[in-house]
Amino acid sequence: MKTPPNLKKGDCIAIVATARKVNLNDLQDAIQLAESWGLQVEIGSSIGLSNNQLAGTDAERAADFQKQINNPKIKAIWCAKGGYGSVRILDLIDFSPLQHQPKWIVGYSDVTAIHAHLQNLGIASLHAQMPVGIASKSNASASTLRGVLFGEQQVYTFRNHSYNVTGEVAAPLIGGNLSVLYSLCGSKSFPQQKKVILLFEDLDEYLYHIDRMMQNLKRNGLFSNLSGIIIGGMTEMNDNEIPFGSTAEQIIQEYVGHLAIPVAYGAPFGHQFENLALPLGKTIHLKVDKDKSEIQF
Structure with missing residues (x-):
């Protein structure tokens, strides 16, 4: 890299x-x-x-x-x-x-x-x-x-989430906005890396859209070779008059909670007040324990 x-x-x-x-x-x-x-x-x-x-x-x-x-x-x-x-x-x-x-x-x-x-x-x-x-x-x-x-070491610590999956891993970081990643499926710009940490966030999406995008990424094999997942702000989500029946985090958990890799929800990045800088393509260290999550690079 x-x-x-x-x-x-x-x-x-x-x-x-x-x-x-x-x-x-x-x-x-x-x-x-x-x-x-x-x-x-x-x-x-x-x-x-x-x-x-x-x-x-x-x-x-x-x-x-x-x-x-x-x-x-x-x-x-x-x-x-x-x-x-x-x-x-x-x-x-x-x-x-x-x-x-x-x-x-x-x-x-x-x-x-x-x-x-x-x-x-x-x-x-x-x-x-x-x-x-x-x-x-x-x-x-x-x-x-x-x-x-400017090349300074960074350590981000954020609170535990009930859907977190504990574990520790060091791997390259990929990802970004969920909707944009979804739109790249099938193109030469869609991520091809294996054994990486995937991060994603989104804004102003309908909950059934979140499920549709997660289905697409799953069926494209994105979740099958990951080393970890970091989920940022799922901000200002929308629902229909007849509710979808799950929050964005519950939808995501259905797809990634069983993968036996560290999963950290509520990371401080995305369309929200705190949007911390993360180097894509570089190796980061992710630690998820029962009390908190930590990202270091």
């Missing part, structure tokens, strides 16, 4: 829009934060573009992303916002320069499409808070992002 070098003060990062359109004013908190870390910030040409919901055309977003990949001055690319649209540019981008000059690609939610594609190419990336809305998240959401970018 190609791992980007640690950032240092004076390095330059780029903020680009791979999905929904973003205004420069929405980035001011993130720009000030990055500058307080001693970083320089370059604003990509996709910021401020508009094509209905998207930040310009697919070609415009892809060209901006490609420019930042190719520019040796840029040490990390911070995706500005999620929504939808990152998958539309995957086949328009030449990721091969990252094989020789890896740099952190940072984001979550819709950016899962890029993360999954990079993992299959053997390039580590960073599941972390995006610029838009960063001021409304916990201080730890920003501080752990900085910590991972």
Whole structure:
């Protein structure tokens, strides 16, 4: 796995829009934060573009992303916002320069499409808070992002959940947003790795959709060769007038509770107040005991 070098003060990062359109004013908190870390910030040409919901055309977003990949001055690319649209540019981008000059690609939610594609190419990336809305998240959401970018060791401890499966494992981490992973099934971007730890989270989905997605991932064999599972926020779930009959966590437990591998629910990442940074593609240490869960890397 190609791992980007640690950032240092004076390095330059780029903020680009791979999905929904973003205004420069929405980035001011993130720009000030990055500058307080001693970083320089370059604003990509996709910021401020508009094509209905998207930040310009697919070609415009892809060209901006490609420019930042190719520019040796840029040490990390911070995706500005999620929504939808990152998958539309995957086949328009030449990721091969990252094989020789890896740099952190940072984001979550819709950016899962890029993360999954990079993992299959053997390039580590960073599941972390995006610029838009960063001021409304916990201080730890920003501080752990900085910590991972600058190469500091991280230890996350979170409380026990009744559906947890105890155990301890060290393995590479894959995953991201459940809905996006589901949408990649059958494509060359769907995760191919074995003996890994899978993490996932989701937002604003119907409960029967969660069950449908879990059925799909099961039938695609994703659960058959895992070493561990980490479940983040299953946030603002919806139900029909006739209830589905299970919570999101109960649905997930039906599919993973019998796998005889460590499973940790309630991890501090996703569409919630605390969205801690996690390195995808890199080996992490997961420990789940009867009192708490711990992630260390």
